[in-house]
Amino acid sequence: MSCCAAGTESAAELEALKTEGPSTEEMWLSSRSLGNGKRQLDLIVPGVHCGACIALLEKELPKVSGVDHARVNLSTRRVAVVFDENAGDDGYPEAVLSALGDRFKALGYPAHLPGGAEEGVDPVFRDLLKALAVAGFASMNVMLLSVSVWSGAEAATRDLFHWISALIAAPALAYSGRIFFSSAWGALRHGRANMDVPISLGVILAYAISLHETITHGEHAYFDASVTLLFFLLAGRTLDHMMREKARSAVRNLVRLSPRGAMVIQPDGSRDYMALDEIEAGMRLAVAPGDRIPVDGRVVSGRSDMDFAVVNGESAPQMVEPGSLTPAGTLNLTGALVLEATRDAKSSFLAEMVSMMEAAESGRAGYRRIADRASAIYAPVVHILALGTFIGWMMVTGDWRMAMMTAVAVLIITCPCALGLAVPVVQVVAAGRLFENGIMVKDGSAMERLAETDRVVFDKTGTLTRGQPRLINSATVAPNHLAIAARIARASRHPLSQALAAHEAGNGFMPELDIVEAPGDGVEAISSDGDVYRLGRAAFALDGHDDGLDQMDAASQVILSKNGRFLDVFLFSDQLRRGAAQAIARLKALGIEAEILSGDRELPVKALATDLGVSDYVAGVRPRGKVDRVKALSAAGGRPLMVGDGLNDAPALSAAHVSMAPASAADVGRMAADFVFLHDSLEAVPLAIEVSRKAGKLIRQNFALAVIYNCIAVPAAVLGHATPLVAALAMSSSSVIVVLNSLRLRRKTRIEQFARNEPGVSAVATVADPGLGAPV
Structure with missing residues (x-):
């Protein structure tokens, strides 16, 4: 995404940038273990605006000794850094974390830990609205004065109107333009250029030329163009911020499901309220009716009705009793419970869901890499093109004013907002659409791979069947x-x-x-x-x-x-999973073949395949055999989707072109899968494929729109057929068209009620797996 479509820093975030940033101890405590000696640290970096920013951070941060890799999420402006937890004495890599903080500052991207800037009233949207209102008020008044000048006002009157326009435009540009100016200055101060640099140059040059014309009693001034240009740029930025907030809102709504803390029962029987991040596995928690479960736990005593909608999407309460598992975020409805925490907050089910939502736009998929590469070369190409336009018009006409205004128009009209928005807006809308239907996406690249799938390989127990034999x-x-x-x-x-x-x-x-x-x-x-x-x-x-x-x-x-x-x-x-037969039928309608791989015997697997209308099945498959099968499909040019839920499905889930697992899957299976569906119905599989295919189609359409726009707009600006005002209108219009095209993805399809209205399959299929080591 381009910087011209990015948000700006909030007041709280700007204040955070003035501090020294988090200490190494704070960063260590905020990081979480990934196993294999690796830890992940998530930081908020408000200065991330475009593909060039992403490329720079993902290239430079791994150069810090001890850092494995970094991944930037543009929508949430988060940077996830994976580092070696054993790179220092006593397992505390202080030098690595200190060098990491210094590298952020040296690159001009001060970072802070996630916190208060992400909650409450949205200060970014408020600042954008204020700036937009000021620019709109100034542009309307300057435009009225310009109408009088265009109508043939006499010299003295014309000069008076120009001076009044200059006085109106100056504070408007200073207040509303600070959003672009501060970003551009920050980039230049650290020896780099971002996309706000040419925008700032265009706005300032348009005002400077107009002021020169006013001082020298010239006939033409362009104050209306400078403030109206700023108005349309802010309108496009505000629109993009609203789209980003749609992506963040789902994450915030999940975070709000987790309480601030819980009542902990001490060994001596006393009860103390403890903050969420202080609760550890093994602690006993008292949960009253109406409270949400703070961390994953197991019921020790008490019986109650629980709302598991966050886990399975079902609105009907379910009874829990001693021994029942209670994922974080679920709601206790009727009875008092005593739970034993099985995980801390950072590794709970709810934290896992939040992590997947935040990662939905982080993948470096093929489409995204194309947009990022285009954005990364934007600034130098635009400056060269604008300079060449100025020199060319000076050589042809000798009129420096005309040459300068044409160059300004080129600076503005070449802003690749449409190209920058082409991929992430679609991914945000698609991820939100899937989330509304109980399907979690780990990254945007997974959606691109899912759209390419041509065969679905199903596990049996816990996947095609309910896994409750x-x-x-x-x-x-x-x-x-x-x-x-x-x-x-x-x-x-x-x-x-x-x-x-x-x-x-x-x-x-x-x-x-x-x-x-x-x-x-x-x-x-x-x-x-x-x-x-x-x-x-x-x-x-x-x-x-x-x-x-x-x-x-x-x-x-x-x-x-x-x-x-x-x-x-x-x-x-065992019972068939709800929607299994309908999912198979829908896949066939999409032109996708299905097959079953099971460790069970031939007879039960054949009976299940016959009931579902699946002609390809293999029984008695060991875990290694599943991996070999999906690799063989890939080697033959196929793009298999593996759907499984068990511990021994994890290797096949990782080996497949793309993978999916139910929320009831084993932890290893969920972590290995690219998609996790929370609802009970298996129709999540064809729905995810349909949405991903539509997303890919819209991304290609957006690329085509962006290319067409540049093929028409850039030559028009270079040839002098577009004023700065027309350039601003064209640039903003291209962004709006791309966003509106992306929003078409929100139109519902007929199978989106699969998890809510469709009755469950009542027929009992006597099929399940024989191996007890893990679901097969």
């Missing part, structure tokens, strides 16, 4: 075998494990077990007397011998063995 043969299995299996299953989060664990009879049987989980296969438990129990797929439990069990039943099954010998088999049924 029930044991259907508990009456026929041996009670002691069920007790053993239930005890072992407690160690796994796989849906079949959870279904078995619910049948645990007590804690006295087999008190000591050494349990090891094998994702995609099952769980192995060694008892204190040395017996080895295995629970999972037949080949795993029986040391590679399935004894014909795979052909026994179309239901999903789990085998229990002892020292490699068969003990019992457990059968499960």
